[in-house]
Amino acid sequence: MREVACPVALHLDGVPRRIAGFEHPQAGLQLVKGGIKPGERPEQAAARELYEESGLETRAAIHLGQSTEIAADSRWHFSLCRLAGPLREQWQHRCADDGGHLFRFFWIDLDAPLPEGFATPFQRAFDWIRGSL
Structure with missing residues (x-):
């Protein structure tokens, strides 16, 4: 079973919860996630993945829980990440992994329906996050 870290990066302003x-240039709309390395705790992996994929820095990460209902043959670990500010409303970040793609970031309102275009695993992850916060 693949172990996956999913950072829950809440915007600092808190209202609305975002x-x-x-947007991945080849794989569509996503939430940040990635594999957990051997010996790495889920919250450490979440902070690392968040920085690698988005450039956002984490001051602290707290493990919220896990689910095997997100995607087949994987266990997703969710960690609440306290972000370092300031934050922009939209930004781009070049991820060194997977060929150096340029990702376009934005904030998603947790109290509204997930925008269309997210694949099923990300829809399930979004629902898990919303139900856990």
Whole structure:
């Protein structure tokens, strides 16, 4: 079973509750996520993945829970990440992984329906996050 870290990066302003999402140039709309390395705690992996994929820095990460209902043959670990500010409303970040793609980031309102275009695993992850906060 693949172990996946999913950082829950809440915007600092808190109202409305918003999390970071992005557009991958080849794979569409996504939430930040990535594999957990051997010996790495889920909250460490979440902070690392958040920085690698978005450039956002985490001051602290707290493990919220896990689910095997997000995607087949994987266990997703969710960690609430306290972000370092200031934050922009939209930004781009060049991710060094997977060929150096440029990701376009934005904020997603947790109290509204998820915008169309997210694949099923990300819809499930969004629902898990919303139900857990």
